[in-house]
Amino acid sequence: MIKFLLLVNKHGQLRISKHYQYMEKEDKQRLEKELIGICLKRGDKKSSFLEYQDFVLIYRCYVDLFFIAGVTKDENEIAIYEFFHLILETLDKYFPKLSEVDIQFNLDKVHMILDEMIINGNIVETSPVRILAPIQLLDTAKR
Template sequence: MINAVLVFNNSGQPRLTKFYSQLDTSVQQRLISEIFTLVSHRPDSACNFLPLPPLLASSSKPTTPSEPHNDTPSLITYRHYATLYFIIISTSTESPLALLDLIQVFVEALDRLFENVCELDLIFNFETLHAVLAEMIVGGVVVETALDKVVEGVKSQGRVAKRPVNESRSGGGLGLGSFGRAGDLVWAGR
């Protein structure tokens, strides 16, 4: 099960925080802060998976011993594209490789919908960002991974924000960088 999907910029500012499991706000804030610190300080040669820190994992365990522990968050899977980190927190029952593929489809769907997506698109069009995620994950369960179906689902909802006609897309505007076309996604080595 997927417990959370997080997107941060390189400075640690959250661009998306979606939790699928019930956690206190203070635990969520601590989780967001510590996860970004862990992921952003990893060397480029490190793999894209790491265990959830014990301090955080213990705060989200079931309160009664009779409840199963297989739904306890225990794994962080992430990818770093251009100026953004895409992070999924899941249980150990999820395949880390499948989660990397899910992140890839998420980014490619955003890229298709925004035609060279950049960080500003995510900031000012968060409805589209959430609509893409809702097409892919419902209640922490992956329901769709076909890129074309995800994009068409969002378009059919009318949730794609339109840019002003005069807006120039050359150079990424404020130097925030774009992800490039879907076939040319820039992966920052992680």
């Protein structure tokens, strides 16, 4: 199960934060700040998987964005690592030439895309076509 998913830029600024397990606001902020620092400081030669407290921390960097997830210890780390690529691929299909600015100014759409992919910390959809269909339908209804 995915406990949380974070999207962070290379400067450590949090862009998306999705938590699938309840935490107090102060605890969330402290944890996010700590994890962002850990992931940004690790070099390219280090593993993208590490045990942290009671979960496994997985992260992956794509140019300017870091995808960070905390998962239970029984979760498949490689599957989550590849899931980051699926998220990026899906976002890139919706926002051609995806950039950090697209995420910043379309937080609602990004959250909707992630909500189509993950429910209660479980991955429920992996087809970009199916993930984007409801969002594209909303876009056509607004015109």
